[in-house]
Amino acid sequence: MDEHIFHIEGLTHQFADGTFALNDLSLTIQHGKKIALLGNNGAGKSTLFLHLNGLLQPTAGKIRFKGKKMKYDRKALLSLRKQVGIVFQDPDSQLFSANVQQDISFGPMNLGWDRFKVQEKVNWAMAQTEVTELKDRPTHFLSLGQKKRVAIAGILAMEPDVWLLDEPTAGLDPYFSRQIMALLDSIHDPEKTIILSTHDVNLAYQWADEVVVMNDGKVIYQGDPVSVFHDEDVLLQAHLEKPWVFEMFQALLQSRNPSERDFFPRTKKELLQKLETERNY
Ligand SMILES: Nc1ncnc2c1ncn2[C@@H]1O[C@H](COP(=O)(O)OP(=O)(O)O)[C@@H](O)[C@H]1O
Ligand SMILES: [Mg+2]
Numbered sequence: 001m002d003e004h005i006f007h008i009e010g011l012t013h014q015f016a017d018g019t020f021a022l023n024d025l026s027l028t029i030q031h032g033k034k035i036a037l038l039g040n041n042g043a044g045k046s047t048l049f050l051h052l053n054g055l056l057q058p059t060a061g062k063i064r065f066k067g068k069k070m071k072y073d074r075k076a077l078l079s080l081r082k083q084v085g086i087v088f089q090d091p092d093s094q095l096f097s098a099n100v101q102q103d104i105s106f107g108p109m110n111l112g113w114d115r116f117k118v119q120e121k122v123n124w125a126m127a128q129t130e131v132t133e134l135k136d137r138p139t140h141f142l143s144l145g146q147k148k149r150v151a152i153a154g155i156l157a158m159e160p161d162v163w164l165l166d167e168p169t170a171g172l173d174p175y176f177s178r179q180i181m182a183l184l185d186s187i188h189d190p191e192k193t194i195i196l197s198t199h200d201v202n203l204a205y206q207w208a209d210e211v212v213v214m215n216d217g218k219v220i221y222q223g224d225p226v227s228v229f230h231d232e233d234v235l236l237q238a239h240l241e242k243p244w245v246f247e248m249f250q251a252l253l254q255s256r257n258p259s260e261r262d263f264f265p266r267t268k269k270e271l272l273q274k275l276e277t278e279r280n281y
Pocket of ligand 2: 047166
């Protein structure tokens with residue numbers, strides 16, 4: 001298989017009111033990676049996701065998925081959506097069935113699986129996202145966090161190769177944010193690509209294999225999560241703060257031997273281990 005899952009060239013999207021949400025954007029996404037998409041409100045993250053799932057069509061430019069130019073006929077879209085699952089930023093755009101269980105079953109039923117397989121996957125997805133006890137509840141009375149978990153369960157049950165998650169932790173309390181991130185870690189393997197948009201630099205820094213920064217409908221940075229936070233111009237342009245672990249470590253380095261500068265801790269645990277080594281030194 002092509003190791004590039006998405007290859008995007010000169011992608012431009014103009015909405016009916018004239019707004020250019022994407023502006024000659026080029027980006028290549030490797031298969032099997034965990035990618036964090038960072039950018040201001042209005043940078044074009046959600047619009048990009050809608051393109052990757054074939055829900056919007058380019059005004060100009062093209063997208064290749066697994067080496068083939070994306071097509072928009074019914075058959076092509078059905079096949080794309082079996083492989084690429086999207087969790088919308090606003091769960092109200094995603095949930096429409098009478099109750100939670102029916103909603104989660106909708107996608108898997110459309111994959112043509114038999115009833116038993118659908119039920120098995122739906123039960124598993126509900127358990128993973130901790131929504132089993134909500135299964136008979138109407139979706140429109142759920143809290144935002146509950147709706148987000150139900151939306152994630154609906155995609156989880158379909159087991160796509162590619163996950164697009166538009167701000168999955170926004171509005172969740174810390175417990176469920178951690179649960180969602182742990183869940184993503186558990187589903188990730190070298191055959192799955194996860195692209196997640198977020199405002200949370202701490203989350204992006206610790207979780208991602210690669211960070212993509214968008215600004216004004218363009219990609220202004222793509223690279224590893226340690227390098228991006230060294231790039232003051234990008235941080236300024238995209239209004240990004242530094243992750244706290246990164247910032248603490250940078251402060252500590254001021255009094256250190258420069259040969260130590262190679263490895264940057266990305267989690268609280270790694271930072272504490274660094275401090276421990278230092279103490280014993
Ligand atoms: N349906 C729409 N019609 C017109 N403009 C839109 C529409 N959706 C988004 N936009 C505009 O496109 C730009 C990019 O939006 P969006 O992709 O939602 O950014 P982000 O997800 O990074 O916040 C913004 O200027 C936004 O106002
Ligand atoms: Mg958005």
